[in-house]
Each structure stands twice: as structure tokens, then as C-alpha cells.
Amino acid sequence: MARSRIAPAAAFPMRLVQVSQFNYRNLRLSVRWLLRSRESTNYTYNLTPLNHEHLAWFISSVSGRPVTEIRGYIEEIKTDTELHEHIRRATERSARRGIADTEFRPGRRIGWYALARALRPHHVVETGTDKGLGACILAAAMLRNGVGRVTTIDVNPDSGYLVSGSYASAVDHLIGDSANLLGQVGPVGMFIHDSLHTYEHEMAEFRAVAPHLSPDGPVLSDHARWSGALSDWAQSTGRQFLFFCEEPSDIWHPGNGIGVAFPARHA
Ligand SMILES: C[S@@+](CC[C@H](N)C(=O)[O-])C[C@H]1O[C@@H](n2cnc3c(N)ncnc32)[C@H](O)[C@@H]1O
Structure with missing residues (x-):
């Protein structure tokens, strides 16, 4: 036949x-x-249970920490009712409540949290604040670590409305162009690009942060699913590169991911 x-x-x-x-x-x-969500940009969603398990192994490989420890951090943020409730209340109070969802749906940012818990960096820098969901999640990691601060940078002066209460105590919010401001942030233990997603801007951020980065500091990109900037930078600086691909459980969107460039000794 x-x-x-x-x-x-x-x-x-x-x-x-x-x-x-x-x-x-x-x-x-x-x-x-379309019927239930109010979001029109920077969508939030949950990941499948299997994707969380793959994320645990990914963060374990990048951090060099046992996967059992990383699973614990993932469970910690999934069950952090104080953080979930903070996001709900801060969204309800905000002027953007008509175009934002109140439910805590962190997606790949769970990986940011687990890596910040595993490595205990003294200073995490995130470019691109938007509502401040990533900044709050990173702040929660710093507060649990009992050490470290988060700097989040955005061109939009109205960004960061979720960063309040105890989370604000661990966050410095800078307004301006990230590539320009990165020279002023001091030593950096972990870096996350999530601002203007062009190859040129992403590369400009990596080059600007490099002189301030700890030798063992991981560099993450929220754009690595669509851009080769971080893998190119990893190659040019002798680092390893890995990519974790999201598998959303509750949205039409195909998901994003985490690109990470990290020191070869963890490989
Ligand atoms: C995808 S959002 C950031 C999401 C956020 N990291 C989170 O966890 O939800 C991108 C943000 O980058 C900001 N942005 C765009 N161009 C920028 C630039 N040149 N410098 C700093 N921020 C910029 C935008 O205003 C926007 O808020």
C-alpha cells in the first residue's frame, strides 16, 4: 500500500x-x-509539571547544585502564598489592573528564582522591569537567602508597580536606558537581559555588564529563543551556553525560555 x-x-x-x-x-x-485573561503583552502563564522537572535539571546543571536541592526551591516559590497574595493585591491596587491578571503565573521566572537561591549572588541585575514580576520573584529569593540585592532597570518611569512592601526593601529600581546605566550598577553576581529585544541592544548589555560581572556569575537572556546574541557572547568569552524551552500548560502562546551563559567549570 x-x-x-x-x-x-x-x-x-x-x-x-x-x-x-x-x-x-x-x-x-x-x-x-481571550475570555478570561486581560493581558495584552508580557503574558504570564504556568508551565507543565514535566517542564518544571526539566527546569530543575537545567538549573542543577548551570549551578552545579544537586537536583534535589533545586526541586526544593521550585516547590518553595510555587507554594509561597505570601508572594502570590502580594502579586494579587498589588495588581488589584494598580492603575493597570484593567489590563493585567491578578493570578501568580511565573512561568520561566521560577528558574530565575531557583538559580538565585542556589548561587546566593550578592547582587542580581535585571534589565526590563515592566510590572515588576521578575523583580519581586528575585527579591523573594534574596529575602530567603538573607543576603543580596536586586537592581531592575527600565526606560518606562511607570514600570515596577508590583515592587512594594517587603519586596521593595531588596530592590533598587533605576529608570533609563539599560545599556547606558549598566556601567553604574557596581559588581554583579547574576545578570538577566529582559529589556529591548534586539540583537544589538542585547549584545550592548552583555558588553556593558561584563567588566562588573563576578567570574562565576551566570548571564541569562529572556530572548534566547529568538536570538543568538547570548550564545555568540558565550562563545566569544569562553563560556558554556544552554537553553531551557518553556512548555506552557494554560495559554495558546508557544512559550519563551531561559538562555544562560555560565563559566565552563560548571559544565
Ligand atoms: C518583557 S518586559 C520585562 C519583563 C520583566 N522582566 C518581567 O519579569 O516581567 C520588557 C521591558 O523592557 C523595557 N525596555 C525597553 N527598552 C529598554 C531599554 N533600552 N532600557 C531599559 N528598559 C527597556 C520596556 O519598557 C519593558 O517594560
């Missing part, structure tokens, strides 16, 4: 079912999201 001329036509119904099942799931998620 497979050799006959009618084979493609005979297989067509089965292929149609396969592609329809895939698209039906995405259509169902799309309709649910």
Missing part, C-alpha cells in the same frame, strides 16, 4: 485528524484566554 500511487490520499484522513487535534487544543486555549 505504501508503495502505491494512492498512498498519500489514503493517509490523508489520518493526517487531517492529527493536525486537527493539535489545532483544536490551541483554539480551545485561545478562546479561554
Whole structure:
């Protein structure tokens, strides 16, 4: 049958079912999201349980810490009701509540948290604050560590409305262009690019932060799914590069990921 001329036509119904099942799931998620979510940018979502497990192994490889320890950090933030409640209340209070969701859906930022807990950096710098979800999550890690501060940088003076209460005590929020301000932030123990997602700007940030970075400090990019800037930078500086791909459980969006350049000794 497979050799006959009618084979493609005979297989067509089965292929149609396969592609329809895939698209039906995405259509169902799309309709649910359109009706339930208020977000129009920087979407938040949860990851599948298996994706959390893959994230634990990814962070374990990058940090050199046992996977059992990393699973503990992931569980810690998933069950941090104080943080979840803070995000809900701060969103409800904000002027942007009509275009933001109140539920805590951190996606890949769980990996940022676990890495900050595992490595206990003295100073984490995040470019691109937006609402401040990443900054709050990183601040929660610093508060649990009992040491360290977060600097978050954004061009938008209205950014960072979630950064309040005890979380604000661990965060310095700078307003301005990240590539210009990175020269002023002092020693950096962990860096996250999440601002203007062009190859040139991303590379300008890596070059600006490099002289201030601890020799063992990881450099993360929130744009590595779509850009080779971080892997190029890793190669030019003799670092390892790895990428974790998100698998969202509750949204039509294909997800983002975590690119990380880290010292070769952890490989
Ligand atoms: C994807 S959002 C950041 C999301 C945030 N890190 C989080 O965890 O939700 C990107 C942010 O980068 C900011 N941005 C754009 N260009 C920038 C620049 N040149 N310097 C600093 N921030 C910039 C935007 O205003 C926007 O708030």
C-alpha cells in the first residue's frame, strides 16, 4: 500500500485528524484566554509539571547544585502564598489592573528564582522591569537567602508597580536606558537581559555588564529563543551556553525560555 500511487490520499484522513487535534487544543486555549485573561503583552502563564522537572535539571546543571536541592526551591516559590497574595493585591491596587491578571503565573521566572537561591549572588541585575514580576520573584529569593540585592532597570518611569512592601526593601529600581546605566550598577553576581529585544541592544548589555560581572556569575537572556546574541557572547568569552524551552500548560502562546551563559567549570 505504501508503495502505491494512492498512498498519500489514503493517509490523508489520518493526517487531517492529527493536525486537527493539535489545532483544536490551541483554539480551545485561545478562546479561554481571550475570555478570561486581560493581558495584552508580557503574558504570564504556568508551565507543565514535566517542564518544571526539566527546569530543575537545567538549573542543577548551570549551578552545579544537586537536583534535589533545586526541586526544593521550585516547590518553595510555587507554594509561597505570601508572594502570590502580594502579586494579587498589588495588581488589584494598580492603575493597570484593567489590563493585567491578578493570578501568580511565573512561568520561566521560577528558574530565575531557583538559580538565585542556589548561587546566593550578592547582587542580581535585571534589565526590563515592566510590572515588576521578575523583580519581586528575585527579591523573594534574596529575602530567603538573607543576603543580596536586586537592581531592575527600565526606560518606562511607570514600570515596577508590583515592587512594594517587603519586596521593595531588596530592590533598587533605576529608570533609563539599560545599556547606558549598566556601567553604574557596581559588581554583579547574576545578570538577566529582559529589556529591548534586539540583537544589538542585547549584545550592548552583555558588553556593558561584563567588566562588573563576578567570574562565576551566570548571564541569562529572556530572548534566547529568538536570538543568538547570548550564545555568540558565550562563545566569544569562553563560556558554556544552554537553553531551557518553556512548555506552557494554560495559554495558546508557544512559550519563551531561559538562555544562560555560565563559566565552563560548571559544565
Ligand atoms: C518583557 S518586559 C520585562 C519583563 C520583566 N522582566 C518581567 O519579569 O516581567 C520588557 C521591558 O523592557 C523595557 N525596555 C525597553 N527598552 C529598554 C531599554 N533600552 N532600557 C531599559 N528598559 C527597556 C520596556 O519598557 C519593558 O517594560
